[in-house]
Amino acid sequence: MSFVPGQPVTAVVERVEIQKLRQGENLILGFSIGGGIDQDPGQNPFSEDKSDKGIYVTRISPKGPADLAGLKIGDKIMQVNGWDMTMVTHDQARKKLTKKKEDVVRLLVTRKSLEEAVKHSKGCYPKP
Amino acid sequence: MDTESTHSGYSYHSSRSGRSNRHGDRSRERHKASSSKDSSRSERSVVINPPDTPSQDSPDDNWGETTTAVTGTSELSVSQEEVVGLGKGIQDRTQGFRRYLPLAVGSCVGLLVLATPLVFLLLPAVMWPDRLQVCGAACEGLFLSISFKLLILLVAVWALFLRPSRACLPRVCVYRAFLITLTLLLTMSYWLFYGVRILDAQDEDYHGIVQFAVSLVDSQLFVHYLAVVLLELRQLQPCYSVCVIRSTDGETRHYNIGQLSIQRAALSILEYYYRDFPLHNPALLSASKHRAAKHLAGLKVYNVDAGAQPSNGNQSRAMVTAAGKRKDSAHNELYYEEADYERRVRKRRARLVVAVEEAFTHVRRMKKEDERATPSDIMDVREAALAIFPSMARALQKYLRTTRRQHCHSMESIQKHLAFCLVNNMSPKAFLEAYLVPGPTLQYGPERWMADQWTLVSEASVTSGIKQGTEFLLKCLDFSLAITIKSIPYIRLTEEYIDPKSHKFLLLLQSETSV
Numbered sequence: 001m002s003f004v005p006g007q008p009v010t011a012v013v014e015r016v017e018i019q020k021l022r023q024g025e026n027l028i029l030g031f032s033i034g035g036g037i038d039q040d041p042g043q044n045p046f047s048e049d050k051s052d053k054g055i056y057v058t059r060i061s062p063k064g065p066a067d068l069a070g071l072k073i074g075d076k077i078m079q080v081n082g083w084d085m086t087m088v089t090h091d092q093a094r095k096k097l098t099k100k101k102e103d104v105v106r107l108l109v110t111r112k113s114l115e116e117a118v119k120h121s122k123g124c125y126p127k128p
Numbered sequence: 129m130d131t132e133s134t135h136s137g138y139s140y141h142s143s144r145s146g147r148s149n150r151h152g153d154r155s156r157e158r159h160k161a162s163s164s165k166d167s168s169r170s171e172r173s174v175v176i177n178p179p180d181t182p183s184q185d186s187p188d189d190n191w192g193e194t195t196t197a198v199t200g201t202s203e204l205s206v207s208q209e210e211v212v213g214l215g216k217g218i219q220d221r222t223q224g225f226r227r228y229l230p231l232a233v234g235s236c237v238g239l240l241v242l243a244t245p246l247v248f249l250l251l252p253a254v255m256w257p258d259r260l261q262v263c264g265a266a267c268e269g270l271f272l273s274i275s276f277k278l279l280i281l282l283v284a285v286w287a288l289f290l291r292p293s294r295a296c297l298p299r300v301c302v303y304r305a306f307l308i309t310l311t312l313l314l315t316m317s318y319w320l321f322y323g324v325r326i327l328d329a330q331d332e333d334y335h336g337i338v339q340f341a342v343s344l345v346d347s348q349l350f351v352h353y354l355a356v357v358l359l360e361l362r363q364l365q366p367c368y369s370v371c372v373i374r375s376t377d378g379e380t381r382h383y384n385i386g387q388l389s390i391q392r393a394a395l396s397i398l399e400y401y402y403r404d405f406p407l408h409n410p411a412l413l414s415a416s417k418h419r420a421a422k423h424l425a426g427l428k429v430y431n432v433d434a435g436a437q438p439s440n441g442n443q444s445r446a447m448v449t450a451a452g453k454r455k456d457s458a459h460n461e462l463y464y465e466e467a468d469y470e471r472r473v474r475k476r477r478a479r480l481v482v483a484v485e486e487a488f489t490h491v492r493r494m495k496k497e498d499e500r501a502t503p504s505d506i507m508d509v510r511e512a513a514l515a516i517f518p519s520m521a522r523a524l525q526k527y528l529r530t531t532r533r534q535h536c537h538s539m540e541s542i543q544k545h546l547a548f549c550l551v552n553n554m555s556p557k558a559f560l561e562a563y564l565v566p567g568p569t570l571q572y573g574p575e576r577w578m579a580d581q582w583t584l585v586s587e588a589s590v591t592s593g594i595k596q597g598t599e600f601l602l603k604c605l606d607f608s609l610a611i612t613i614k615s616i617p618y619i620r621l622t623e624e625y626i627d628p629k630s631h632k633f634l635l636l637l638q639s640e641t642s643v
Contacts, residue, residue, distance in 0.1 A: 028642075028643070029643045031642070031643065032640045032641060032642040032643070033640070033641055033643060034638055034639070034640045034641075035638075039638055039639065040638055043638040044638060058640050059640065059642070061642075090639060090641065094641045094643060097643040098643050
């Protein structure tokens with residue numbers, strides 16, 4: 001998940017679809033994000049590489065829409081509804097997630113355990 | 129032998145008072161191996177003798193007669209003091225000649241230098257006064273100038289060359305020899321010129337002769353200026369960094385010195401040594417020597433093949449591997465010994481601090497309203513010191529014994545220090561500082577230095593200048609100082625201008641937004 005300038009970023013991602021919940025006047029997703037290219041990456045407790053300025057999930061409200069959809073704390077969000085989240089400011093990320101006209105968001109998230117799961121599965125089955 | 133170990137440390141004082149005190153010390157040193165026993169014995173029967181007790185002299189006088197010869201390799205540092213003292217007596221008589229030689233040479237050359245212009249001026253007036261031209265106003269003005277310049281030259285020569293030197297160096301200073309040669313050369317060439325062109329020709333132009341004498345004095349002043357630069361100014365700018373390591377306990381100091389010859393550098397380093405290095409204490413080194421002795425004593429190498437001589441290399445390698453395989457717990461012993469020692473020292477220190485603070489509360493300065501107090505209560509500082517001393521003496525003695533510094537302080541010196549602290553209104557902590565920390569060597573009297581006669585051991589010639597990588601040794605009887613020299617690096621300093629308006633900042637937060 002480290003970013004080398006000029007090289008494409010590859011990651012194993014999981015698709016998570018979250019239905020927004022209507023609470024009074026607002027549509028909420030039930031999690032909090034941190035990070036962004038205008039933030040200090042060294043203070044991110046979830047990133048492996050402390051220069052990673054991506055958007056991370058920092059908190060999930062229990063039994064909220066995100067929790068039910070399978071989002072985990074510490075996930076890095078790579079795309080939201082097709083919009084890239086790896087090189088955005090904190091505010092841009094927030095805006096992409098809280099559009100009033102959309103009531104469902106499709107995220108591509110990545111986490112360390114996904115990589116390991118893929119590696120395991122590659123190793124278990126012999127190549128035909 | 130048994131009775132002498134109970135003598136307290138305070139009966140030891142200056143070397144003048146005699147051998148009896150050294151005998152007490154020697155027996156104490158010999159009991160170093162059973163030092164704990166010794167200290168416990170002395171704890172039970174502490175005797176604080178006032179100085180000059182006549183009782184010590186009689187039983188010890190005979191013991192001095194049967195003492196065997198002292199060797200330089202023993203660690204009985206007290207015996208070496210006697211050797212140094214003997215040596216000093218013999219050398220002082222021969223040093224007198226060497227010490228005054230530079231002074232004699234300097235004054236001779238100085239007199240020659242001062243007299244020459246005067247002689248130049250007087251000889252024509254004496255030898256052919258009738259043919260001499262009358263000295264006009266300009267010429268007499270030159271007389272004035274000569275007299276002042278000679279006065280300045282007199283003072284300058286005295287200041288630079290004729291003052292008593294503070295040390296005796298092994299070889300003649302090259303620059304001084306060069307300067308004296310240059311001065312003599314200058315004077316001789318002027319004399320030659322004078323003799324040939326003026327005396328032989330009997331020149332009548334007195335104005336010219338006076339100008340000639342003035343030019344001589346000017347040249348001598350310039351040579352003196354050169355002397356000031358070579359002898360005084362050249363060594364002021366630091367060029368080299370010197371590392372001084374004492375061989376016995378590894379005390380290391382670093383100094384910056386300028387361009388000097390090796391012997392002059394050694395002299396400055398010795399002056400720094402007396403100021404900075406804590407007093408050399410042979411009593412602190414015995415522990416490591418015992419450990420080393422024990423380590424070697426456990427190994428014996430036998431030659432089984434009679435006749436076949438194994439090479440020395442094989443033998444020593446066998447010893448080293450045997451030592452490695454042998455299971456010894458010397459490190460364990462050292463660890464617990466040191467921890468134990470630390471604890472003991474801290475305990476004694478705590479008792480000492482409390483005793484001294486208590487003692488200081490018993491005495492205070494007399495104020496106005498105390499003038500009505502009974503005269504017997506009013507004491508001068510010496511009596512006051514003597515009055516409060518016994519209450520802290522025991523704690524102080526025990527502490528000094530534990531840290532093995534009891535031979536550095538005599539009872540008299542402690543009382544004197546106490547009186548000094550009382551006069552200057554010092555706190556108990558200020559009084560104690562002299563005893564808690566080993567001070568620089570110069571603080572103690574010369575009989576405690578164990579460092580009187582220094583020998584410079586150097587591979588390069590001692591009058592050559594110091595360079596990067598020079599190493600030499602300053603040896604005295606008990607220990608030596610190893611000196612290495614490195615040059616101070618060439619510093620390249622560049623400047624960078626920063627506009628004060630360019631200091632702007634961004635706040636980087638890790639904000640968390642809930643969506």
